[in-house]
Amino acid sequence: MDVARATALCAVADIPLEGGVAALVDGVAIAVFRTHDGSVHAIGNVDPFSGASVLSRGIVGTRGDAPVVSSPMYKQAFDLRTGACLDDASVSVPSYDVSVVDGVVLVRGVR
Amino acid sequence: MTKRQRIVVVGHGMVGHRFAQAAVERGLTETHDIVVFGEEPRAAYDRVGLTSWFGHPDGAEALSLLPGGVYDDPRVRLVLDSVVTEIDRAARTVTVVSPPSAGSRDGRQGALLDQRGEPGAVTVHDYDVLVLATGAAPFVPPVEGRGKDGCFVYRTIEDLEAIKAASEAATSGVVIGGGLLGLEAANALVQLGLDTHVVEMAPRLMPVQLDDVAGVTLVRHVEKLGVQVHTGVLTEEIEGDRSVTGLRVRQAGTEEGARTEVVEAQVVVFSAGIRPRDALARECDLETAPRGGVLVDEQCRTADPHVFAIGECAAPGGTMYGLVAPGYAMAEVVVDALLDGPGTFTGADMSTKLKLLGVDVASFGDAFATTEGALELTYADAVSGVYKKLVVSEDGRRLLGGILVGDASAYGILRPMVSSGLALPDNPEQLILPAGSGVRLGMPDEAQVCSCNDVTKADILHAVAEQGCEGVADVKQCTRAGTTCGSCVPTVKNLVEEHFASVGRVVDKGLCEHFRLTRQELFDVVAVHGYRRFDDIVEAHGTGRGCDVCKPAIASILASQTSTHILEPATAGLQDTNDKYLANIQRNGTYSVVPRIPGGEITPEKLIVIGEVARDYGLYTKITGGQRIDLFGARMEQLPAIWKRLVDAGFESGHAYGKSLRTVKSCVGSTWCRFGVQDSVGLAIALELRYRGLRSPHKLKGGVSGCARECAEARGKDFGVIATEKGWNLYVGGNGGATPAHARLLAGDLDTQTLVSYLDRFLMYYVRTADRLQRTSTWIEQLEGGLERVREVVVDDSLGLGAELEAEMARHVGGYADEWAATLADPAKLERFVSFVNAPDTPDPTIAFTTERDQIQPIAPALIPVGAPS
Numbered sequence: 001m002d003v004a005r006a007t008a009l010c011a012v013a014d015i016p017l018e019g020g021v022a023a024l025v026d027g028v029a030i031a032v033f034r035t036h037d038g039s040v041h042a043i044g045n046v047d048p049f050s051g052a053s054v055l056s057r058g059i060v061g062t063r064g065d066a067p068v069v070s071s072p073m074y075k076q077a078f079d080l081r082t083g084a085c086l087d088d089a090s091v092s093v094p095s096y097d098v099s100v101v102d103g104v105v106l107v108r109g110v111r
Numbered sequence: 112m113t114k115r116q117r118i119v120v121v122g123h124g125m126v127g128h129r130f131a132q133a134a135v136e137r138g139l140t141e142t143h144d145i146v147v148f149g150e151e152p153r154a155a156y157d158r159v160g161l162t163s164w165f166g167h168p169d170g171a172e173a174l175s176l177l178p179g180g181v182y183d184d185p186r187v188r189l190v191l192d193s194v195v196t197e198i199d200r201a202a203r204t205v206t207v208v209s210p211p212s213a214g215s216r217d218g219r220q221g222a223l224l225d226q227r228g229e230p231g232a233v234t235v236h237d238y239d240v241l242v243l244a245t246g247a248a249p250f251v252p253p254v255e256g257r258g259k260d261g262c263f264v265y266r267t268i269e270d271l272e273a274i275k276a277a278s279e280a281a282t283s284g285v286v287i288g289g290g291l292l293g294l295e296a297a298n299a300l301v302q303l304g305l306d307t308h309v310v311e312m313a314p315r316l317m318p319v320q321l322d323d324v325a326g327v328t329l330v331r332h333v334e335k336l337g338v339q340v341h342t343g344v345l346t347e348e349i350e351g352d353r354s355v356t357g358l359r360v361r362q363a364g365t366e367e368g369a370r371t372e373v374v375e376a377q378v379v380v381f382s383a384g385i386r387p388r389d390a391l392a393r394e395c396d397l398e399t400a401p402r403g404g405v406l407v408d409e410q411c412r413t414a415d416p417h418v419f420a421i422g423e424c425a426a427p428g429g430t431m432y433g434l435v436a437p438g439y440a441m442a443e444v445v446v447d448a449l450l451d452g453p454g455t456f457t458g459a460d461m462s463t464k465l466k467l468l469g470v471d472v473a474s475f476g477d478a479f480a481t482t483e484g485a486l487e488l489t490y491a492d493a494v495s496g497v498y499k500k501l502v503v504s505e506d507g508r509r510l511l512g513g514i515l516v517g518d519a520s521a522y523g524i525l526r527p528m529v530s531s532g533l534a535l536p537d538n539p540e541q542l543i544l545p546a547g548s549g550v551r552l553g554m555p556d557e558a559q560v561c562s563c564n565d566v567t568k569a570d571i572l573h574a575v576a577e578q579g580c581e582g583v584a585d586v587k588q589c590t591r592a593g594t595t596c597g598s599c600v601p602t603v604k605n606l607v608e609e610h611f612a613s614v615g616r617v618v619d620k621g622l623c624e625h626f627r628l629t630r631q632e633l634f635d636v637v638a639v640h641g642y643r644r645f646d647d648i649v650e651a652h653g654t655g656r657g658c659d660v661c662k663p664a665i666a667s668i669l670a671s672q673t674s675t676h677i678l679e680p681a682t683a684g685l686q687d688t689n690d691k692y693l694a695n696i697q698r699n700g701t702y703s704v705v706p707r708i709p710g711g712e713i714t715p716e717k718l719i720v721i722g723e724v725a726r727d728y729g730l731y732t733k734i735t736g737g738q739r740i741d742l743f744g745a746r747m748e749q750l751p752a753i754w755k756r757l758v759d760a761g762f763e764s765g766h767a768y769g770k771s772l773r774t775v776k777s778c779v780g781s782t783w784c785r786f787g788v789q790d791s792v793g794l795a796i797a798l799e800l801r802y803r804g805l806r807s808p809h810k811l812k813g814g815v816s817g818c819a820r821e822c823a824e825a826r827g828k829d830f831g832v833i834a835t836e837k838g839w840n841l842y843v844g845g846n847g848g849a850t851p852a853h854a855r856l857l858a859g860d861l862d863t864q865t866l867v868s869y870l871d872r873f874l875m876y877y878v879r880t881a882d883r884l885q886r887t888s889t890w891i892e893q894l895e896g897g898l899e900r901v902r903e904v905v906v907d908d909s910l911g912l913g914a915e916l917e918a919e920m921a922r923h924v925g926g927y928a929d930e931w932a933a934t935l936a937d938p939a940k941l942e943r944f945v946s947f948v949n950a951p952d953t954p955d956p957t958i959a960f961t962t963e964r965d966q967i968q969p970i971a972p973a974l975i976p977v978g979a980p981s
């Protein structure tokens with residue numbers, strides 16, 4: 001992983017609580033979420049079932065203990081921590097390393 | 112190929128209709144053409160439910176078994192207003208007398224010319240097969256004065272219309288005959304506001320079904336309701352000059368000339384039994400049974416192999432059956448016979464269960480213990496007026512029959528035990544002791560659950576296990592169980608629930624893993640606690656942090672109860688995708704925009720604005736089914752600018768994205784149309800503006816037609832309004848889609864104000880109590896009591912909820928604001944409408960279009976290889 005390169009995306013307050021935003025990093029669309037407990041997660045924005053770049057617009061909630069977003073297209077749930085699709089074990093979206101430094105959201109490892 | 116055969120059916124009553132229906136369903140029309148002649152001015156209706164005509168504003172339509180009067184299959188032709196007057200068996204023809212207008216059904220009720228003895232058109236028709244389904248006629252005993260004005264029978268809608276008209280000027284009425292039908296007629300007279308008497312020759316009411324104790328128990332109930340019962344009396348004479356003034360009666364068993372009494376009455380209804388209408392058969396020398404009825408064999412065939420008889424006019428093996436279920440069975444047997452099937456009719460269960468004047472009465476099997484050695488077990492509670500009797504076999508092992516008065520809840524389990532011969536438990540008295548004594552009985556598979564339509568337990572289980580039925584409503588549709596008298600519906604419900612429990616499918620109405628509550632329960636919880644935030648609700652009543660099921664449901668509940676903008680911070684995160692962006696997401700992640708065009712009426716100026724916006728933003732335009740225009744292909748970040756253009760021109764959100772009112776479709780109505788009788792466009796606009804923005808369990812659609820031609824297809828909507836000469840008819844529960852449903856009449860001939868208050872109540876009642884994503888049709892089906900229940904709450908205001916429901920709607924109407932304009936006015940809400948948080952001006956690179964038929968079309972975003980980052 002390219003540890004050195006971190007990209008600043010936005011202020012953490014720009015992400016609605018229990019919601020998401022889309023961001024563009026080197027031409028790649030990623031979805032960044034903030035869950036109810038305040039933690040921030042990032043996964044690919046493209047919904048693999050439709051090909052549309054929309055996951056950031058899904059509803060954020062939980063399934064069991066997992067924080068999830070459900071795709072606004074066909075409603076499959078994706079684990080925000082890993083990008084794994086919980087409704088189809090053969091499908092996942094990329095997951096990215098994010099951190100919050102001084103209120104700024106940083107992402108790494110997007111290629 | 113053999114020549115198509117021609118079937119002539121005489122009589123379009125309940126059984127004639129069932130024959131035609133079964134013929135279509137079972138493919139008999141592949142080889143046969145069917146023509147049905149019916150003497151009444153309308154298609155078959157539910158005679159069993161005849162009395163409910165009084166309670167309905169447009170009862171005739173509500174009772175119809177064939178609304179519209181036309182079969183789906185063109186090979187079945189129905190000719191109404193037409194009497195078959197003669198059968199020529201040698202030539203195989205029937206002679207039919209019709210008034211000149213018959214056959215052209217243009218909405219007018221044809222006059223019964225021939226029945227009044229005036230000349231009608233006479234036609235002769237060939238048949239290969241003749242089916243007599245002429246029913247029965249009320250028996251009027253030869254009492255002196257029976258032809259006077261004010262004397263009626265109780266069999267057809269016309270009879271009821273006449274009784275109703277006569278009652279307006281009357282104060283008291285008397286029913287001659289205290290049997291099943293007589294008590295029903297008495298019920299009707301009570302409803303019409305008459306002092307009501309029943310005279311019965313036998314020493315008790317319902318002598319055919321009830322024993323003495325049961326009869327006495329029933330009298331107590333009936334008298335409490337204001338009906339005066341005279342048992343053991345004979346009618347001597349009907350008094351009055353031209354019109355009835357009273358009934359002279361004397362005690363049965365006394366000599367002629369003995370002391371008489373006069374029961375004052377201006378309305379007399381004869382209900383002294385029925386006689387099969389077998390005259391046509393007799394006149395062509397077909398044999399009839401000694402007590403009436405066309406004599407037929409087990410296939411319902413007469414001695415002439417080309418002629419069958421079914422229903423109340425038939426006497427299979429010499430016995431006629433005065434109930435609808437045996438008639439239906441006969442209809443099926445004849446269809447079977449014509450398909451060379453093996454079906455036979457070998458007698459019927461004459462069990463009866465009904466609610467008479469609000470009193471449960473049931474009689475089944477060997478109710479009078481005529482079986483050798485039969486024993487009776489009885490339970491009577493004079494205080495609450497309950498009487499129950501079981502007739503069991505000598506060894507106490509088998510149930511033979513029984514009578515229940517005042518509480519017939521055990522009927523559903525008892526009656527099938529008789530037909531199946533299921534062994535009784537050791538202490539059979541438990542079966543009739545008051546509830547809670549805890550005997551549970553398995554029913555054998557072959558037990559008949561619905562006797563009207565002959566549906567067994569096995570049929571019902573098959574429907575749920577194999578045919579994908581998900582609930583009682585599905586089972587009713589699929590098996591017909593519970594669709595005639597409805598008394599078996601609770602049993603059907605239990606069977607369905609037991610089945611799902613047994614296969615480990617939790618019949619859990621909870622919303623999702625986060626809430627064990629149903630939508631209705633959540634709605635109440637929110638109302639009671641006054642919650643405004645998801646966090647409070649999930650903390651107090653749920654677990655976890657919600658999902659795409661419960662969050663939008665709660666957002667909808669909150670929106671129904673408050674009028675705050677759906678994108679306020681507390682609820683924005685709960686909204687479904689479409690609500691969240693106030694537009695409809697499309698397959699490539701772009702949105703479509705639908706401005707409201709109330710009632711489908713729009714000025715040229717506004718049309719031009721829509722055109723200009725579409726052109727300037729390069730949007731694809733299409734006219735929707737709801738009479739408005741959809742603009743496709745807007746990127747999310749373009750939405751506010753598009754709305755601004757539309758709002759500035761006087762448009763507002765059309766809520767095409769919401770589970771909320773979509774449109775109220777209209778025809779052009781009386782302003783332009785030469786057939787219109789009311790201003791349908793004006794009403795549609797008023798209704799659309801009234802209910803716009805109302806958040807509901809599912810999308811809601813309405814329609815208004817300006818006349819009975821129904822060009823607005825209003826009956827395909829959740830609420831449909833159709834103009835009449837006198838006002839408006841209100842229909843509810845229709846929808847298109849995968850399982851289309853026709854809306855049914857809720858109330859008729861309403862003035863506009865009443866219409867609106869009924870609609871307010873109806874919609875709010877639905878919003879409050881329906882399940883998530885339940886359209887009005889399924890909601891009504893699943894309500895205990897169905898449409899009747901809705902009518903009680905909405906029209907009769909039986910729960911006293913009317914004012915509250917109307918007040919809630921008034922709050923909604925008063926609090927309405929356009930969601931687009933409000934969003935444009937609030938910078939905080941607008942912040943979200945950017946493509947990328949860190950590159951707000953960069954359009955989503957995956958969105959691309961090509962051109963087709965001069966408009967844009969999305970190019971499917973290249974499907975990203977599954978599992979691999981791009």
Ligand SMILES: Cc1cc2nc3c(=O)[nH]c(=O)nc-3n(C[C@H](O)[C@H](O)[C@H](O)COP(=O)(O)OP(=O)(O)OC[C@H]3O[C@@H](n4cnc5c(N)ncnc54)[C@H](O)[C@@H]3O)c2cc1C
Nearest residue numbers: 122124125126149150158159194195245246422423434435
């Ligand atoms: C008030 C009331 C309540 C009832 N309640 C119950 C109940 O609770 N349970 C139950 O099982 N049954 C009940 N019944 C009885 C039930 O309605 C009948 O069993 C059923 O209607 C019989 O059907 P059918 O088709 O044989 O006769 P009908 O329904 O009477 O139909 C016969 C039709 O044939 C027409 N016709 C007759 N002669 C000719 C001709 N020559 N040419 C053309 N047309 C002709 C008649 O006009 C009529 O429309 C009730 C009946 C009434 C009146």
